[in-house]
Amino acid sequence: MGDNHHEHPNYVAIWAWLLLLLFVSVIAVYLPFSQGLTVSFIFIVAAVKAGMVGMYFMHLKFEERLVRYIAIVPVILFLIMLVSLIPDTVYNR
Amino acid sequence: MSGASTVTEYQATHTVPGRMGVWWFLASEIMVFGGFLAVYILYRMASHGAWAAMAEHVSAPIGTFNTVVLLTSSLTMVKAFEAVDKDARDKARNYLLITVLLGVAFLCVKGFEYSHEISMGFTPLSGSFWSFYYVLTGLHGLHVLAGIIANFCLYIMAVRGTLWSKNCQGRVEFAGLYWHLVDVIWIFLFPLLYLSY
Numbered sequence: 001m002g003d004n005h006h007e008h009p010n011y012v013a014i015w016a017w018l019l020l021l022l023f024v025s026v027i028a029v030y031l032p033f034s035q036g037l038t039v040s041f042i043f044i045v046a047a048v049k050a051g052m053v054g055m056y057f058m059h060l061k062f063e064e065r066l067v068r069y070i071a072i073v074p075v076i077l078f079l080i081m082l083v084s085l086i087p088d089t090v091y092n093r
Numbered sequence: 094m095s096g097a098s099t100v101t102e103y104q105a106t107h108t109v110p111g112r113m114g115v116w117w118f119l120a121s122e123i124m125v126f127g128g129f130l131a132v133y134i135l136y137r138m139a140s141h142g143a144w145a146a147m148a149e150h151v152s153a154p155i156g157t158f159n160t161v162v163l164l165t166s167s168l169t170m171v172k173a174f175e176a177v178d179k180d181a182r183d184k185a186r187n188y189l190l191i192t193v194l195l196g197v198a199f200l201c202v203k204g205f206e207y208s209h210e211i212s213m214g215f216t217p218l219s220g221s222f223w224s225f226y227y228v229l230t231g232l233h234g235l236h237v238l239a240g241i242i243a244n245f246c247l248y249i250m251a252v253r254g255t256l257w258s259k260n261c262q263g264r265v266e267f268a269g270l271y272w273h274l275v276d277v278i279w280i281f282l283f284p285l286l287y288l289s290y
Contacts, residue, residue, distance in 0.1 A: 008175045008178070015165065022157065023157075026157050026288065029288050039289055043284060046281050046283075050280050053280065056171075057167055057170075057171045057273045057276075058270055066113075067112070070113075070116045070120050071119070071120065074120045074123035074124050075127075077127070078124070078130070078131060081131050082134060089136075090138055090139065
């Protein structure tokens with residue numbers, strides 16, 4: 001090992017943040033906000049959680065640029081596929 | 094020896110080829126799950142709320158519990174990697190075992206959930222939501238199973254000492270990257286299936 005020269009972050013603190021965000025998103029479902037707002041909120045929280053796992057547990061924060069590109073390109077392709085098909089699905093009944 | 098030092102030098106300055114290979118594999122996994130997730134989201138939007146009645150029957154508390162289990166297993170996996178990096182062999186072995194056990198716990202809870210849902214009459218044929226539910230969680234469960242097998246093999250190697258004598262420590266990092274991706278996929282599956290009703 002030792003090919004990835006960086007200090008290990010405080011993994012326990014990141015785990016605690018992940019659990020906190022999980023409970024925040026679960027509680028948000030029971031709060032009296034509109035469904036659109038609630039769904040947006042829980043998916044933003046999910047994206048933040050995924051980002052934290054990627055950056056710290058999967059060490060993307062410390063990786064070289066090429067590896068970050070390999071990680072982010074399929075996510076962008078997924079979003080393009082999803083967003084480009086939404087109008088057809090929602091408006092074309 | 095010169096060959097060995099060249100490898101070390103290469104590893105010190107560039108991304109290890111093995112890690113690059115794992116990331117390519119993970120990118121393909123993101124597209125596999127991305128396809129399923131996109132279809133699920135689009136169908137659900139097209140249903141204009143008609144799936145909400147079906148989605149109400151999944152258990153958010155059980156899903157939350159399983160999310161905690163999987164997030165914790167990601168922590169123990171990355172701690173195993175840290176222990177290997179610092180050559181703390183006993184710690185690495187123990188963390189690998191805990192990760193395997195948490196993975197097994199996740200699948201046991203999932204199995205309990207399936208049996209409960211099926212006993213309530215919700216099978217993959219009970220409607221579009223349930224078809225997606227079983228396909229998405231089933232595919233994810235198979236990935237968890239694959240991760241458990243990989244981690245268990247590493248645990249056996251750690252117990253025997255071959256993880257170090259055969260210089261295979263890097264595999265803990267690779268298995269960890271895969272395990273964390275399985276965790277990331279669940280991070281999205283959980284709100285999609287359990288919280289969006």
